Amino acid sequence: xxxxxxxxxxxxxxxxxxxxxxxxxxxxxxxxxxxxxxxxxxxxxxxxxxxxxxxxxxxxxxxxxxxxxxxxxxxxxxxxxxxxxxxxxxxxxxxxxxxxxxxxxxxxxxxxxxxxxxxxxxxxxxxxxxxxxxxxxxxxxxx
Amino acid sequence: xxxxxxxxxxxxxxxxxxxxxxxxxxxxxxxxxxxxxxxxxxxxxxxxxxxxxxxxxxxxxxxxxxxxxxxxxxxxxxxxxxxxxxxxxxxxxxxxxxxxxxxxxxxxxxxxxxxxxxxxxxxxxxxxxxxxxxxxxxxxxxx
DNA sequence: CTAGGTGCAAAAGGTTTGCGGTTAA
DNA sequence: TTAACCGCAAACCTTTTGCACCTAG
Numbered sequence: 001x002x003x004x005x006x007x008x009x010x011x012x013x014x015x016x017x018x019x020x021x022x023x024x025x026x027x028x029x030x031x032x033x034x035x036x037x038x039x040x041x042x043x044x045x046x047x048x049x050x051x052x053x054x055x056x057x058x059x060x061x062x063x064x065x066x067x068x069x070x071x072x073x074x075x076x077x078x079x080x081x082x083x084x085x086x087x088x089x090x091x092x093x094x095x096x097x098x099x100x101x102x103x104x105x106x107x108x109x110x111x112x113x114x115x116x117x118x119x120x121x122x123x124x125x126x127x128x129x130x131x132x133x134x135x136x137x138x139x140x141x142x143x
Numbered sequence: 144x145x146x147x148x149x150x151x152x153x154x155x156x157x158x159x160x161x162x163x164x165x166x167x168x169x170x171x172x173x174x175x176x177x178x179x180x181x182x183x184x185x186x187x188x189x190x191x192x193x194x195x196x197x198x199x200x201x202x203x204x205x206x207x208x209x210x211x212x213x214x215x216x217x218x219x220x221x222x223x224x225x226x227x228x229x230x231x232x233x234x235x236x237x238x239x240x241x242x243x244x245x246x247x248x249x250x251x252x253x254x255x256x257x258x259x260x261x262x263x264x265x266x267x268x269x270x271x272x273x274x275x276x277x278x279x280x281x282x283x284x285x286x
Numbered sequence: 287c288t289a290g291g292t293g294c295a296a297a298a299g300g301t302t303t304g305c306g307g308t309t310a311a
Numbered sequence: 312t313t314a315a316c317c318g319c320a321a322a323c324c325t326t327t328t329g330c331a332c333c334t335a336g
Contacts, residue, residue, distance in 0.1 A: 021290060021335055042325080057293045062326065067291095078221055079273040081301095083325060094272035100281035107274065121279025129237035130222040130271045131250065136264025138243035164310055164315060185300080200318045205301065224326095226300060 011073060018071040028053050029064035033074055033088040039095070039104035041083035078130065079104055096122055154216060161214040171196050172207035176217055176231040182238070182247035184226035221273065222247055239265055 011030050012022040020026070032048045033040070040048065046061045065086055068074040077085040079097045085104055087095075094107040096118070107118065118124060154173055155165040163169070175191045176183070183191070189204045208229055211217040220228040222240045228247060230238075237250040239261070250261060261267060 016336085019290095023291065023335075025292075055293075058325095059294075059327080060292055063291070076224070078224060078271060079275075081219065081221060081227055084224055094274060096274045096276065096278065098278035098281055099275055100277055100284075103278060105278060118274070119279075121282060122274075122276060123282055124274050124276040126276075127272065127274045128221060130273070131237055131239045131261070131265075131267050132222075132242055132269050132271070133239065133265060133267040134243055135239065135241035135246060135248060136262075138241055139264060139266055141243075159311085162315095166310070166316065168317075198318075202302080202319075203317060206316075 011071075014071040014073050015067060018067075020067045020071055023064075025049075025053065025056055025060050026064045026067055028056075029061060030068055030073065030088070033068070033086055037087075037089065037106070039077055039085040039087050041085055043083060045086065077104060096124075099125065154214075157214040157216050158210060161210075163210045163214060166207075168192075168196065168199055168203050169207045169210055171199075172204060173211055173216065173231070176211070176229055180230075180232065180249070182220055182228040182230050184228055186226060188229065220247060239267075242268065 011027060015022045015026060029045060029049055032045055035048070042058070042061055042065060045065065046056070046058050049056050049061060065074065068088075069076055069086075073088065073090065075087045075090065077087050077095055079085065079095045080102070082102070087104075087106070089106055091108070096105040096107050097103075098105070105122075107122075154170060158165045158169060172188060172192055175188055178191075185201070185204055185208060188208065189199070189201050192199050192204060208217065211231075212219055212229075216233065217229050217231045218233065220230050220238055222228065222238045223245070225245070230247075230249070232249055234251070239248040239250050240246075241248070248265075250265075
């Protein structure tokens, strides 16, 4: 509880130092993300957010999630081709996507080989490593 | 050239052993994928395929790409939130997504740390590891 | 005060589906 | 022969956008 309070104080600062305003909607959307660490989609966040803030709109949820991601307090998870999922875990970690139930689990270790570093009971079928950055051509042009 | 011929012979077998038919459309879509290894989206494949096969439809391109992926001769690349990209490189490899030009490059080594294993000139900003498989709950239920 | 945010509704991608006709096996 | 596939068009789902009003800084 005090951890959440602390995080919200932190949130205000993170938003404003990144050029975003600290609004009740953004605070609440962040709270929703922290409550259940199950990597909800934007629509799931919308549904949960409406329970406390019934007038919030889908567009605002997208706006808030975007502000949270750009402020460095949440991540977009690109683990499957469905709707984007969001994750407030900013530690270095991997994601495990179950092909059956479609749930997404945080995996703490840098499990760089399938089957290695996974908690008991998880069975890896394939893995995908995506590196984001700047390619040589674009790095050259920026000069 | 003879490598392409061999691959197409291979393709027929791969499709049929996976319960798919070997059709001219599928052969052509696969050829398009092999011609330029630039990770095209379904729409880019559609545009290129139409140059030789003008009557092919978008739905057929999606159908063909899906059959190729399910037959194990191509992969869906989940590197960004834009349109799905396709890749006929079935070796174990990573993808590098340039945040500026949006191009996707194959990276051969298991570059499990940013900046390590990348060819000269590539600058990694962040990376994402997605593991796909079966979670303990679903593995239990299948028994 | 005012730039930025909110809610609504409509539009814009990207992908899937239903259907009548066609074709690979 | 016939289940699978094709092409077309319409539907679907997720995300973005335009606009009038509102509010945090």
